[in-house]
Amino acid sequence: MTTILLIDDDKEFCLLLKEFFKIEDMEVTFAHDGKAGIEAMQAARHDVVVLDIMMPPPNGIEVLKKVRPQSNVPIIMLTARGEDIDRIVGLELGADDYLSKPCNPRELLARIRAVLRRTQLSNTEQPEVINAGQVTLNTGTRTITVNGKLIELTSTQFSVLEQLMRHAGKVITKEDLTEKVLDRKLDSFDRSIDMHVSNIRKVLNRNSEIQHIKTIRNVGYQFVLEQE
Known part of the structure; x- marks a missing residue:
């Protein structure tokens, strides 16, 4: 069963999602403030964190700062509609x-399933090692090395x-x-790919x-395979 940790101070919204995801054979646990959310993530492994x-301090950004260096668990943010700066940060x-909140539970379910497909892909496909430039990516173990050094990325x-390495030397569009x-x-208005690429670039560089x-x-x- 898929386990979801929902960190949200809106208790009615949490209960609504719990009932909805129960039908989808997903187990939801709650944390209604940032401190409890951090403790819940440190105490047990979850498949996805929403x-x-x-939230009152520590808010979601502060929680993310605290837990991301310690865990690669997939995290989906819920942001206020129109708050682009929160999404970017x-x-x-x-x-x-x-x-964005308020959100449709079905849309959230689609986002959760998408992120789960990314993390579980190595269990369903033939493992493959991709070498491009100084980077080696293993789809089976979902590990990456640069010049032989292991680096950490989110799922x-x-x-x-x-995707970029599979198309090395070619341009792949944001679409x-x-x-x-x-x-x-x-x-x-979606800058998700831009931000993910920016984070990857920083680690590689x-x-x-x-x-x-x-x-x-x-x-x-x-x-690119060689320095231009």
Whole structure:
């Protein structure tokens, strides 16, 4: 059974989701403030964490700062509609995806299933090792090394990098990345892929003298094999 940790101070909303996800054979546990959420994440492993940004201190951003260095568990943020800065900061800190509140439970379910597909892909497909430049990616163990050094990425960042490496030397559009990795169409205001690529680039650049990811203005990104 899929286990979901919902960190949200709206108790009625939590109960509504619990009943909805029960029908989908998913078990939901609650934490109604940031401190309890951090403790719950440290105490047990969950398949997915759904984290509300707008909570009394420590709010969702502070929770994300605390737990992301300690865990790669998929995290979906719930943000206030129109609060772009919260989404950008959350994605910069390593959140896997976001959804605006109030949200439709079915849309949240779709986001959860999408992130679970990314994390569980290694169990359903033939393991493969992809070498591109100084980077090696193993789809079976979902590990990445740069110049032989193991690096840590979130499940979504891993999937973005996998797509870029599979198309090394070619330009892959933001539209294609969004559909292949996030399982949705690219919205004109959606900067999720940009932020995931930015995070990946920072990690790679700390471990390689080659600037592996090139931005192709108004189009997308390219994984380059050698320093230009």
